[in-house]
Each structure stands twice: as structure tokens, then as C-alpha cells.
Amino acid sequence: MTDTEHGAPRTAAAFREVYGAEPQGVWAAPGRVNLIGEYTDFNDGFVMPLALPHTTLAAAAPRPDGVLRLHSAGAGGGITELHPDALRGEAPTPTAGWAAYPAGVVWALREAGLPVGGADLHYESAVPTGAGLSSSAALEVATALALNDLYGLGLAPQELARIAQRAENAFVGVPCGIMDQTAAACCTAGHALFLDTRDLNYRHVPFDLAGEGLRLLVVDTRVRHELGDGAYAQRRAGCERGARALGVRALRDVPYAHLPVALDRLDDPAVRSLVRHVVTENHRVEQVVARLDAGDIRGIGPLLTAGHASLRDDFAVSCAELDLAVGAADAAGALGARITGGGFGGSAVVLVEERAAEPVADAVTAAFAAAGFAAPRIFPAVPSAGARRLADQSTGTAARA
Numbered sequence: 129m130t131d132t133e134h135g136a137p138r139t140a141a142a143f144r145e146v147y148g149a150e151p152q153g154v155w156a157a158p159g160r161v162n163l164i165g166e167y168t169d170f171n172d173g174f175v176m177p178l179a180l181p182h183t184t185l186a187a188a189a190p191r192p193d194g195v196l197r198l199h200s201a202g203a204g205g206g207i208t209e210l211h212p213d214a215l216r217g218e219a220p221t222p223t224a225g226w227a228a229y230p231a232g233v234v235w236a237l238r239e240a241g242l243p244v245g246g247a248d249l250h251y252e253s254a255v256p257t258g259a260g261l262s263s264s265a266a267l268e269v270a271t272a273l274a275l276n277d278l279y280g281l282g283l284a285p286q287e288l289a290r291i292a293q294r295a296e297n298a299f300v301g302v303p304c305g306i307m308d309q310t311a312a313a314c315c316t317a318g319h320a321l322f323l324d325t326r327d328l329n330y331r332h333v334p335f336d337l338a339g340e341g342l343r344l345l346v347v348d349t350r351v352r353h354e355l356g357d358g359a360y361a362q363r364r365a366g367c368e369r370g371a372r373a374l375g376v377r378a379l380r381d382v383p384y385a386h387l388p389v390a391l392d393r394l395d396d397p398a399v400r401s402l403v404r405h406v407v408t409e410n411h412r413v414e415q416v417v418a419r420l421d422a423g424d425i426r427g428i429g430p431l432l433t434a435g436h437a438s439l440r441d442d443f444a445v446s447c448a449e450l451d452l453a454v455g456a457a458d459a460a461g462a463l464g465a466r467i468t469g470g471g472f473g474g475s476a477v478v479l480v481e482e483r484a485a486e487p488v489a490d491a492v493t494a495a496f497a498a499a500g501f502a503a504p505r506i507f508p509a510v511p512s513a514g515a516r517r518l519a520d521q522s523t524g525t526a527a528r529a
């Protein structure tokens with residue numbers, strides 16, 4: 129059994145404690161790391177996330193009265209109770225704090241005209257929050273999948289991802305792309321997800337790290353990013369300006385081979401840098417896919433490191449801790465390393481030979497200590513399954529008829 133399945137009986141038991149009733153099931157959705165393809169998703173480009181073994185579990189039961197009750201073991205505080213009126217209409221009453229994420233999912237499902245009644249939900253999570261590992265999408269997608277099953281909505285994983293993104297964009301107010309929710313909903317074990325964010329077509333690309341004697345380490349710098357400060361919006365607007373100036377629908381439509389010509393046509397150096405990152409990053413994703421399809425996982429190392437340089441120099445979303453993690457890993461013999469997620473802190477990924485995993489992790493930890501930074505949290509990213517309902521035997525909930 130995986131850690132997720134081990135956690136299921138505990139989550140079901142906690143539900144009973146919180147609500148004094150039996151949950152109807154337990155659902156899980158994972159956090160993710162993005163292997164390559166950063167800040168491409170709002171440019172209609174390519175991304176390549178993989179699901180982590182770390183999941184958010186939701187134990188849930190339906191309620192006939194339309195009321196939504198939410199409780200999270202990690203959030204502190206009691207039960208948040210929301211009445212149906214708060215979750216309807218174009219301008220719903222704002223929901224405070226973490227509960228806005230699952231409440232937004234209910235709102236988005238009802239906005240889509242789906243017959244979603246009330247529910248009691250209890251969450252337990254092993255996904256670090258605010259670390260760039262997408263705990264918010266795990267929370268949303270676990271909620272969406274639970275409601276999908278409780279109310280027999282019949283939505284496919286991609287549709288659940290859309291609902292979750294809408295919840296985060298329009299209800300929570302975070303202008304994120306579709307990558308995180310799609311990763312949480314659609315990934316499969318042993319693979320990375322090559323996703324075209326324009327049409328949401330995707331392909332599972334084999335990524336058998338263990339079989340190749342490799343590891344992908346996650347270095348959580350423990351520096352927490354704040355994307356609400358306008359940095360994200362500013363870059364997004366710059367990319368849109370670039371696309372307009374070049375006469376394309378989105379920067380995805382600038383072919384890599386045309387990049388020099390395209391850059392010549394842009395006067396604003398800030399926009400030029402953003403465009404260069406997006407176009408080269410899309411190209412890197414395609415190169416990574418080609419290498420993985422050819423069975424050459426080691427060959428992606430330099431592409432990861434080139435991606436980091438582009439995020440640092442052209443997109444300007446790195447920070448001292450991330451640059452140190454990547455630099456120290458590189459100096460200690462890693463095959464490649466880069467920021468994963470939005471940057472400004474959060475996490476980096478490092479590709480290493482299995483035998484070098486410990487020395488590289490130790491080198492990064494030592495470099496952080498020497499720089500006076502808080503110790504990073506380092507763990508392997510094992511490509512894992514996307515959102516799923518956990519078997520009743522493993523959850524301790526009553527088997528369904």
C-alpha cells in the first residue's frame with residue numbers, strides 16, 4: 129500500500145470524529161512538480177508535470193440540504209459552514225481563507241449547471257503548502273472528484289481540471305493556468321504528462337527514473353512565494369504585449385526558428401526577454417519529450433539547467449535560494465536542475481544518478497547552511513498516480529452496494 133492508502137483509514141476516522149457520521153468514501157489528489165515548461169501555460173504552450181506521491185485526501189458525504197461543511201486537519205480552526213446562497217451566482221459572497229478553494233469548486237460546478245447538492249468534507253494533506261508543489265490544485269481536484277462521484281456527475285478528469293481552475297481563477301481570485309489542476313487530475317504513475325495547454329490534449333510520456341538508476345530530487349527552499357504582489361500579472365501582461373506586437377494569438381505561435389526575427393521586431397527589452405523565455409522554453413519541452421521518447425532520461429539534464437538560466441535571466445522569477453540550490457547541485461555532479469513552479473522561492477528539481485542523490489542533497493544542504501539560509505527540505509519525486517477514489521477496504525468506509 130502507498131502512503132496515500134495508509135492515510136485513508138485515518139482520514140475516514142477523522143471525518144467520523146469531526147462530523148459524527150460515516151463518510152461515503154475517501155478521494156485523493158496529488159501535488160506535482162513540473163519537469164519543464166514554466167510560464168508557458170498562459171501562452172498556450174507546452175508543460176510537462178508529474179504527480180508526486182504526496183496527496184491531499186478528502187473524506188466526504190453528501191448532504192440533502194445543499195449546505196457545504198469544510199474541515200481541514202492542517203488548517204487549524206473549526207468547521208466552515210457555507211449556505212447554498214453563498215455559492216451561487218456570478219458574484220458570490222467571498223469565502224475567507226483556505227475554504228475558498230473547495231467552496232470555489234462547488235460554486236464552479238453549480239455555475240456549470242451541474243446538480244451538486246451539499247456535502248461534508250474533511251481533508252488531510254501530505255502536500256506542503258505554498259512550496260510550489262500545488263497543494264491548492266490537489267485540494268481543488270480532490271474536492272471536484274469527490275463531488276463528481278457523490279453526485280454522479282460523470283465528468284472526465286480534464287473537465288474536473290477545468291472546474292478546479294475556474295474555482296481558483298474566479299472564486300479564489302488567483303489567475304493560474306491549467307497545468308496544476310490537469311496534473312492533479314490526469315497524471316499516471318511512472319510517467320510525466322506532456323500537455324498542450326492550447327487544446328488540452330496530452331500524452332503520458334514514460335519517465336522510469338528508478339529503472340534507469342536515476343532520481344529526481346525536489347528541493348523545497350522553504351521560501352514562500354507571493355504571486356499576489358503583481359509579479360505574475362506583470363509578466364503575463366508582458367507576454368500578451370509581445371504576442372500583440374508580433375501579431376500572433378499567443379507566444380506559442382512563434383516558432384523557435386523564427387525567434388531571432390521576432391526579437392528584432394520588439395522594441396521593449398523587458399518584453400523581448402519574456403518572449404525569449406517562452407519561445408525557448410516551449411522548444412525545451414519538445415526536446416525533453418524527444419529525449420524521453422528515445423529512452424534517454426540522462427539527456428534531459430542540460431535542458432533542465434538551460435531552463436533554469438532562462439527563468440533566472442529572461443523571466444526573472446528566481447531568487448538567491450533557488451539559484452544556490454541549482455548551483456550547488458550542479459557543482460556536486462547533478463545531471464541538471466531548475467526551478468519548478470512559479471519561482472520567487474518554492475522548489476527546485478534536481479536530476480541525479482541514484483548513487484549521487486545523497487551527496488548532492490548533502491551539498492545543497494551544506495550550501496544553504498553556509499549562506500545562512502534555513503535548511504531546505506529535500507525528497508525524491510517519484511512519478512505517481514493522479515486523482516482517484518480509494519478502495520473502500522483501505523478507507524475503512526462501508527463498501528458500496
Ligand code: ADP
Binds near residue numbers: 202203256258263264
Ligand atoms: P501551492 O499550491 O503551491 O501549495 P498556493 O498558494 O497556490 O500554493 O496554495 C496554498 C494554499 O492552499 C494554502 O495557503 C491554503 O489556503 C490552501 N490549502 C492547500 N492545501 C490545503 C489543505 N490540505 N487544507 C487547507 N488548506 C489548504
Ligand code: MG
Binds near residue numbers: 262264265308
Ligand atoms: Mg497553487
